[in-house]
Amino acid sequence: MSAKASILGLGIMGAAIARSAAHGGLNTTAWDRSPERASGFASDKVQIAHAARDAVQDADIVVTMVSDADAVLSIMKEREVLAAMKPGAVWIQMSTIGIEGTERAWRLAGTRPEIRFLDAPVSGSKAAAEQGKLVILASGDQDRAGATAQPFFDAIGAQTHWLGDVGQGTRMKLLFNAWIAILMEGVAEVSILGDALGIDLGRFTSLVLGGPLVPAWALAKLQKIKEGRTAETEFPLRWAHKDVQLALAAAAEERAMLPILNRIDAIWAEAEPGFGADDLSAIYLALSNGVKQ
Structure with a gap:
């Protein structure tokens, strides 16, 4: 049975990542803060959720790929996404939000210790994301989260580098x-x-x-x-x-x-x-x- 991935954010990179995840065999759901952007998203393999909570309830992997740290925290806390995630799921924070933003996200993840958190920004453009050839800069507890995250990383990336503790990515x-x-x-x-x-x-x-x-x-x-x-x-x-x-x-x-x-x-x-x-x-x-x- 394929892993279930939820992609939160359907901008240039998020949309391409969602398509690559689906083409890579993951059961993929996506959501975006903009209903117009979500409705304009085209993929027959990606299911679109109308609410962020609905997108993640059964997900093994939840990916945030949005503009900045405030957007990440707003989605995960104010829209109650973190609360809706099932125990044992992995939150992969892929947005580029800097050191302070990553620390804020990690502290929030710590309020649910049964959720595994990875800091895993990517290097690569829209074309690399569409082709599943991103470079993934992963950091966090590989022992606890790596096995769940790796099928997703394999679907969207050509290389995955595990760099150590959260924040190193x-x-x-x-x-x-x-x-x-x-x-x-x-x-x-x-x-x-x-x-x-x-x-x-x-x-x-x-x-x-x-x-x-x-x-x-x-x-x-x-x-x-x-x-x-x-x-x-x-x-x-x-x-x-x-x-x-x-x-x-x-x-x-x-x-x-x-x-x-x-x-x-x-x-x-x-x-x-x-x-x-x-x-x-x-x-x-x-x-x-x-x-x-």
Whole structure:
């Protein structure tokens, strides 16, 4: 009998994860705070619940994949999702909510010690989620929760890394996201420099393709910029900016030693009102349109 998974949150990543879980053989139910988004979700293998409590009552695995820590806590506490979970179920917190947010979620989970809690953010874009090729940064009690969680991880991911105690997954994700932010800002600025020099981005891409200078992810963003597809959102600029802010908050006193991330925070804050819903690569357009540097 297949495990029952409940996905709470049907944004870009949550929707793709729900489909991958179902295609991977899990009995999958999903729910979203927006009735319109839930009703627009398309999958003949995923059942849509009208209430969050209803989505989780029989679930072996409950996944939160929403925007921020307040949303996670609101769903699990105020909508009584945690109270509705059956004993022995695993709550997999996959949203990127930073260290403090993860600690809040873990404390809430501790009010029901019979529920197992995993901090397991993911690395990968919409395409990776749709293809079941995410990288899962899992942390928590693998002995108690790993066997239940692993079929779900196998369905949505190409790699699962168990990193230790709760919070280690989130810490690693902050490094992933800081790295991505620095790369993306570099890709955008190199693209603008190429424009200034009269160099076709396609030719530049062909020259660096397969070499040691540019990872495949960055080349894909270069191609997106070249083809004018930055409005085709794989990961919104506003969420990438949020992740930069979470990384800076986690740095605490060492924040002053991160001048590039601090500058990215300022630049992306100015870009967000006009381009926040677009793909992260839209920072190129924001810079081209005069965002201050």
